[in-house]
Amino acid sequence: MSTQPGVRPDPALGLLSRYDEALPQVYGYLLARCRAAALAEDLTAETFLAAVAALRKPGAPELSIAWLIGVARHKLADHWRREERERRGLAVLDGEPDPVDDPWDVHLDAIIAHDVLAELGPHHRAALTLRYLDGLPVPEVADCLGRTVHATEALLVRARSAFRKTYPGKEG
Secondary structure, eight states: OOOOTTOOOOTTHHHHHHHHHHHHHHHHHHHHHHOOHHHHHHHHHHHHHHHHHHHTSTTOOOOOHHHHHHHHHHHHHHHHHHHHHHHHHHSOOOOOOOOOOSOSOOOOOHHHHHHHHHHSOHHHHHHHIIIIISOOOHHHHHHHHTOOHHHHHHHHHHHHHHHHHHGGGGOO
16 A cells, blocks of 8 residues: 555554554553453543544654553543542532541552452542552642642542541451
């Protein structure tokens, strides 16, 4: 197949050549964080669609699996924001949990921790996942969640408190 002069190839075609390599990594990243296969599949599809759109724009980033994981992280954060907005629309908040002063230094069993995360509200789950599982600094968590740094720090305090309240009930 020859290209006509003046017609440039679709820059998103590079994604096609990396798809088989990237798909399991992107899907695995999402599945480990949301623990629901159907949701991980939907978010993986959204990730690749967003990647195609981004690669077609002028000044597109260099295609890499790390970049695709970043796109997936944003899609997951978007999902949690949507879920939280829906929850707020359906229920009246009873109030914020009191902040807890002890440091976040407890070594948690990963399986129990994932189960506890699944029980938390989407806003708490998103903040804790981005901060402690993905290892993002608070300003980047704030950026992903569309919040100020101060609001994100307060959210993390409440999320850790909610996690601690739920976690002991899972032991034994």
